[in-house]
Amino acid sequence: MNNRQRHSLFRAATRLVQPRSLELRRVDHRPDDRSEIASRFKALRKKACFSQAKLASLIVVSRQCISEIESGCVLPHESTWERFFDLEQRHEEGGAIQIRSDWSEALAELGLN
Numbered sequence: 476m477n478n479r480q481r482h483s484l485f486r487a488a489t490r491l492v493q494p495r496s497l498e499l500r501r502v503d504h505r506p507d508d509r510s511e512i513a514s515r516f517k518a519l520r521k522k523a524c525f526s527q528a529k530l531a532s533l534i535v536v537s538r539q540c541i542s543e544i545e546s547g548c549v550l551p552h553e554s555t556w557e558r559f560f561d562l563e564q565r566h567e568e569g570g571a572i573q574i575r576s577d578w579s580e581a582l583a584e585l586g587l588n
Contacts, residue, residue, distance in 0.1 A: 509547040509549075516544050535558060
């Protein structure tokens with residue numbers, strides 16, 4: 476499965492329990508300061524009680540990628556930043572992130588079954 480399919484599967488497999496208006500969604504530009512990005516990744520993980528592996532699966536990257544971002548070794552790709560920012564906004568708004576337990580349903584929606 477390539478990254479595009481994984482990202483589509485991510486979108487189909489996760490849904491926001493509390494709906495949001497698209498007009499209210501603000502876009503945050505990725506900071507250039509690696510330490511600021513690292514601290515935001517760590518802060519979200521601690522607030523949401525996520526492991527690096529759990530956060531990685533939610534934003535469709537590897538656990539090693541999260542580790543490298545949190546240590547300040549790398550900057551996240553723009554698409555990774557967008558998925559992280561979306562997750563961060565959902566958490567701040569108090570919306571719960573629900574993961575479907577029936578992956579066959581998500582795969583069927585994508586036509587990958």
